[in-house]
Amino acid sequence: MNKKRVITLVAMVALIVTLGATTAMGYVSANKYKMNLEYNYKRAMGDLSGCVSNIEIALNKASYANTMTQQNGLAAKLMRESSMAKSALAVLPITDHSLDNVTKFVTQVGDFSMTLSNKISAGQKISDEEYKTMSELEQYAKTLQSGLQNVKTNIESNQLSDEFKKTAEDFTNFPSLIYDGPFSDHINQLKPKLTEGRPQIAQGNAQNIAAEFLGVTQDKLQHTQDTAGGLPTYNFTANNGSIRICVTKAGGFISSMENSRDVTAENLSYEDASKKSASFLQGRGISDMKQTYYVINDGICTINYAYYKNDVIYYPDLIKVSVALDNGEILLFNSTGYIMNHHDRTIQAKITADQAQASVSKKLTVQKRGLALIPTPGLSEVLTYEFLCSGQNNERVLVYINATTGMEEQILILQTSDNGILTK
Structure with missing residues (x-):
């Protein structure tokens, strides 16, 4: 065997050994990665189970707590456990919607608890209805905890999803909770106050209103699919679909207008945009609005306005206006907050x-x-x-x-x- 063949053979052997070692290392790494994942899933499941158990106990105790200190302490514990439960849920490898109601339950526990804490801190008492809600939440916590005990944590993620589906089935009829919190179900049930009692207008009238708002003739607009739900609107497009405008079916108010064109330069300042937006509102008969905050992104200045009357500012009655900083064109008008909230109010402060x-x-x-x-x-x-x-x-x-x-x-x-x- 000559020297060249020996070198080649040695090189081949070295390559085979290297590939074998690399394959073995890859197998070990993959195995280690899989074990780490399973450990993380197990830990998350353990954390979730512990949090739900603590939620159940705290809700049970809250039914009997009778002093502000104890009630506030339990509300704080519920908020803390709810937050940790949400963190644990986020780790689990479940990508379908089988956990939606479980997540909703955990979120509402925390938010309901915050609402109670604020109420207790203000010196108010927990109502009978709120005690009833506590009892309902406690029962669902008990159901969830029982289901979690049956989930095998040493299984792969697709099996884990199947196991969780069984647990989530118990939450199919999770009740709607009515309380003063951002995740309360009643928010989606609110009705727009500005359109309440207003007559329905015809599509043709809505098209004329939209055209006048845009400063074009009505034949420049195309009627598209309407919006149903809590705020029904007639919807139209213009300028080959780049402009979309919505008119409420009750009362005929412009709820939104959006021009999706690109902004290629920033030639105007915030002060210029402020004048443009104020002039736009005034030109459409929208008065008694006060500018609050603004933000500039990608050449567009978005300005928030709130209703302002008799030295009182009404932040729920919100209108947003976006101005293109290349030429001052109004790219967005959104009055949904105003339409949902604006109504006659009796304002009276009890303290100075x-x-x-x-x-x-x-x-x-x-x-x-x-x-x-x-x-x-x-x-x-x-x-x-x-x-x-x-x-x-x-x-x-x-x-x-x-x-x-x-x-x-x-x-x-x-x-x-x-x-x-x-x-x-």
């Missing part, structure tokens, strides 16, 4: 601004104050005093004090940049 200001932290310096109606997480409303303050590190802080109870309702930090004014 000075009394309300006493509830503002001494670490804040009040610069401006006034009455503001704000939405609660459950989309009801509360009258507050709005205090614009400066903080210790020059933060701009908004504090909302209940105009009846003097309790803090909300604290927001204003963030100002070249791209707008937002809150967190």
Whole structure:
């Protein structure tokens, strides 16, 4: 055997050994990865089971708690356990909708608990209806916990999904909970206040209203599929479909208009956009609106307006206007918040601004104050005093004090940049 063949043979053997080692290492790595996944799934299942068990116990205790301290403590525990349960659910490898009702249950427990905590802190008592809701939640927690005990955690993800489907079946008839929270089912059942009692208009009339709003003749619009649901609208398109506009069937209000064209430059400033949007609203007979916040993204300035009357700002009655910064064209108008919430209200504060200001932290310096109606997480409303303050590190802080109870309702930090004014 000559030297060249020996070298070739050695190289081939080395290659085979290397490939074999690589394959073995890959197999070991894959095995290790699979084991890590299974461990993570097991841990998530254990965490979820523990959280649901704690939720069941806390709900049971809450039925008997009779002092503010104990009730608030249990509400805080329920919020904490709900949050951890949601984190555990997010880890599980289930991509279908079999966990939707379970997730809904966990979310509502946390939100219902937050609502109770706010109510207790305001010195109010838990109602009989809320105690009944606690009892219902406790029973579903018990059902869920029983189902989780039957789920085998040492199985692969497709089997895990099948096992969870069996558990989720027990939540098919999960009840609708009515309470003041952002995940309450009644939010989707709300009816628009502005259109209440208004007569239905014909499609042709709606098309004329839309055309006038856009400043075109009605023959430039094409009628498309209407929208049903809580806010029924006639829908139209223009300019080869790039513009879409919706008119409420009751009352004939423009609920939205959107122009989807691209914006290629930023020639205008926020101040220019502000003037353009104000002129647009005025030209369409929309008055008594006050600019609140704005944001600039991709050459578009979106400005929020809230209804403002007799020195009171009504934040639920919201209109959004987007302005293209290349030429000042209005690209978006959305008045859904205004249509859903605007109605005649009787506003009366029970405490003075000075009394309300006493509830503002001494670490804040009040610069401006006034009455503001704000939405609660459950989309009801509360009258507050709005205090614009400066903080210790020059933060701009908004504090909302209940105009009846003097309790803090909300604290927001204003963030100002070249791209707008937002809150967190």
